[in-house]
Amino acid sequence: MNRRKFIKNASLTGAGLAVGSTLINCSEDNTKDKQTALNTNVKAKLPLVIATWHVENATAKAMEVLEAGGNALDAVEQGCMIEEANEKGQSVGKGGLPDRDGHVTLDACIMDKNGNCGAVVYLKDITHAVSVAKKVMEETPHVMLAGSGAKEFAISKGFEPEDLLTEASKKAWEEWKIKSEYKPIINIENHDTIGMLAIDKNGDISGACTTSGLAYKMAGRVGDSPIIGSGLFVDNEIGGCVATGLGEEVVKTVGSFLVVELMRQGKSPQEACEEAIGRIVNKPNSNYKDFQVGYIAVNKKGETGSYSIHQWFSMTKFQDGINEQIQSDYYNKS
Numbered sequence: 001m002n003r004r005k006f007i008k009n010a011s012l013t014g015a016g017l018a019v020g021s022t023l024i025n026c027s028e029d030n031t032k033d034k035q036t037a038l039n040t041n042v043k044a045k046l047p048l049v050i051a052t053w054h055v056e057n058a059t060a061k062a063m064e065v066l067e068a069g070g071n072a073l074d075a076v077e078q079g080c081m082i083e084e085a086n087e088k089g090q091s092v093g094k095g096g097l098p099d100r101d102g103h104v105t106l107d108a109c110i111m112d113k114n115g116n117c118g119a120v121v122y123l124k125d126i127t128h129a130v131s132v133a134k135k136v137m138e139e140t141p142h143v144m145l146a147g148s149g150a151k152e153f154a155i156s157k158g159f160e161p162e163d164l165l166t167e168a169s170k171k172a173w174e175e176w177k178i179k180s181e182y183k184p185i186i187n188i189e190n191h192d193t194i195g196m197l198a199i200d201k202n203g204d205i206s207g208a209c210t211t212s213g214l215a216y217k218m219a220g221r222v223g224d225s226p227i228i229g230s231g232l233f234v235d236n237e238i239g240g241c242v243a244t245g246l247g248e249e250v251v252k253t254v255g256s257f258l259v260v261e262l263m264r265q266g267k268s269p270q271e272a273c274e275e276a277i278g279r280i281v282n283k284p285n286s287n288y289k290d291f292q293v294g295y296i297a298v299n300k301k302g303e304t305g306s307y308s309i310h311q312w313f314s315m316t317k318f319q320d321g322i323n324e325q326i327q328s329d330y331y332n333k334s
Helices: 003-010 021-038 056-067 072-084 129-139 147-156 167-177 247-253 255-264 269-281
Strands: 048-052 106-111 117-123 144-146 194-199 205-211 232-235 239-245 293-299 304-308 314-319 322-327
Touching: 048 056, 048 072, 048 293, 056 072, 056 194, 056 314, 056 322, 072 106, 072 129, 072 194, 072 205, 106 129, 106 232, 117 129, 117 147, 129 144, 129 147, 129 205, 144 147, 194 239, 194 293, 205 232, 205 239, 232 255, 239 247, 239 255, 239 269, 247 255, 247 269, 255 269, 255 293, 269 293, 269 304, 304 314
Parallel strands: 117 144
Antiparallel strands: 048 194, 048 314, 106 117, 106 205, 194 205, 232 239, 239 293, 293 304, 314 322
């Protein structure tokens, strides 16, 4: 099942604080035990790449960089670029579905082992938004550039402007305009992201996230993907996380930062992703049956995890010579 069809189908599916010194001490001891386990000298099978959805070509490119001795930052950039250039994807880079006015606008961010990061939002006419984000990180004093400023910066760095609206995406937009229903629910407003995390041979972690955002969105809308802490977060001492799905819901819980902080407390990547999804679905008056969110994460030991609200979210993992799609566990089993 492809990414867009999954999100469309997903929309159709229908712990208090302990008190008392004994319980508190038990909790503290358990946390210490988990932290100790996280810091043991278990040898990870490196290098390692994980990404949201079924993107074996992207993870293969990232692994090619890593196997040649490249670093994790270059690997995630070049891996994401594969999907940005994939016109058939209609959710990342060239060929992405436009906003309600027919403009393809891109959001992306990238983060390295030292906590440096760069992002672009509402970028037009430049295919490789992730590479522009990397330039923002490396060659400006800023973290984020937006709109026309981001485009002007990209052109000044040698990026060639081009029309990102392909015939296929234009046709889809024109069909949408017949009714022009603007309802931010998944079965009408399809959207998606590629998020990627890599650990290189030195054990250093980097991540990237890139998207064309919510299809037929209001002009100027920005989701979680380019926001450090929401769509992506990396702490080289602990691990990293990227998000996909309805960005508004990820932003409300600062999801990727939350997952990394939960791993810092000693949770495994799988446990952290599950708790982060729980924070979304257990909010008062949550309408989680109408949208999808998924997380993938990796820790310093090379352990990975993925979890989503609805079925059919998947993670692509390339490790120890195996490049495979892994179906994620999910919350809504009703």
